[in-house]
Amino acid sequence: MNKRTFLKTSSSALMAYQPMVEILHRLNKDHNKFSDVELSENEDYWAEIRKGYKLKPDYINLENGYYCFAPESTLSHFIDHVREVNYQGSYYMRTVQWENKDKAAHRLADLMGCSHDELIITRNTTESLDTIINGYVWKPGDEAVMAEQDYGSIVGQFKLMADRYGIVNKIISIPNHPRSDDELVDLYASAINEKTRLLMICHMVNITGQILPVRKICDMAHSKGVDVMVDGAHAIAHVNFDVTDLHCDYYGASLHKWLSTPLGAGLLYVKKDKIKYLWPTFASWNNNPEDIKKLNHTGTHPVHTDLAINDAVDYYIAMGRDKKESRLRYLQRYWTDQVRELNGIVINTPKDMFRSCGIANVGIANMKPAEMADTLLKRYGIWTVAIDGQGVQGCRITPNVYTSTKELDHFVQAVKEMSISKR
Ligand SMILES: Cc1ncc(COP(=O)(O)O)c(C=O)c1O
Secondary structure, three states: OOHHHHHHHHHHHHHOOHHHHHHHHHHHHHOOOOOHHHHOOOHHHHHHHHOOOOOOOOOEEOEOOOOOOOOHHHHHHHHHHHHHHHHHOHHHHHHOHHHHHHHHHHHHHHHHOOOHHHEEEEOOHHHHHHHHHHHOOOOOOOEEEEEOOOOHHHHHHHHHHHHHHOOEEEEEOOOOOOOOHHHHHHHHHHOOOOOEEEEEEEOEOOOOOOEOOHHHHHHHHHHOOOEEEEEOOOOOOOOOOOHHHHOOOEEEEEOOOOOOOOOOOEEEEEOHHHHHHOOOOOOOOOOOOOOHHHHOOOOOOOHHHHHHHHHHHHHHHHHOHHHHHHHHHHHHHHHHHHHOOOOOEEEOOOOOHHHOOOOEEEEEOOOOHHHHHHHHHHHHOEEOEEEEEOOEEEEEEEOOOOOOHHHHHHHHHHHHHHHHHOO
16 A cells, blocks of 8 residues: 555545534534533533543543543544554554654644644653753753642652752742732742743643733743743643743643543644754754754654544534633533632632633532542542642542533532531
């Protein structure tokens, strides 16, 4: 089979699962008189989306923050890709592997609103951001700024640089309920001095779901000559944005979270004029210092995952980016609004609409987060994750597009009962 025939075969395999994307198009056409916000409250519409998922009956899954497993259509495409690559063997690897990876990367760049030569596919956020941290030429005494609420494995990479090169890490703590953007901008600004070279911020804090004013923090940092690296693990395919609007220098994300690709897919964006300063972690075939691909030497890897990125993007676009964001925000507000003001219940996520989307965190007075998560699972059949540290005590609640308000009613009832039992 030649290259052309293979590509044709792949696309005819794609056709076999076209119906889900077609169903989404039809669904949206049938509902086009409604705005995205109106549709976010339409349970009949979202019940159709739910049908596209295979859900375990054992529990209600409110822990999609770790990994948003794929809808059946994306999964079927992925399995087809695994079969096809296995069928082709090294022929695939020696012919269209790289061309196909580029195509998937270009689709992600289009989704992110950056140029094709500013984005590569990685395995996850950790690999993306650690590639940047490791790519700097650090001198003893150089400083980096980050928050206590940032993700541990990335903070760990900065610690490694401290041990290895003698850099100094300045760690601030983000309030769960900021009064204004300025408060957050000033907080980061207060940690910067003439030795600061890199500042890391989360687009969306993973333990609380708080969305940070990324652009304002980037503009402040740039005015002081500091680069900004954004941890976008939870933002891509959750909120709708263009990376260039954020004004950041680097952006890393995991695609197996809200884009719902199979496990082990991520992206790294590097602003064009920053690429030449970074050292690759692994020596590349590509020695052009200005080419982002120098950072992308992964060796032999699961190429079928690259192919499935296209399917996940198709699904997301067919659903509608704003539609998805509106639904996730609606679901969060649906349950937080019912418990936020109750005695003995603490919401660790800001109330302002634009400071959060689908993720929120709730604690119960006199109840440790681990006990709360355990009770939710054993007594109420609800799967969540306990967060106990970094200024946050509670369970992180992450619904997905398949979550129904009926499931959230059950969760709200559980939280109320647990809180009453602890008074
Ligand atoms: C904010 C944040 N950054 C980074 C990561 C790491 O993601 P991955 O394990 O996909 O690299 C996570 C994972 O949950 C996260 O929440």
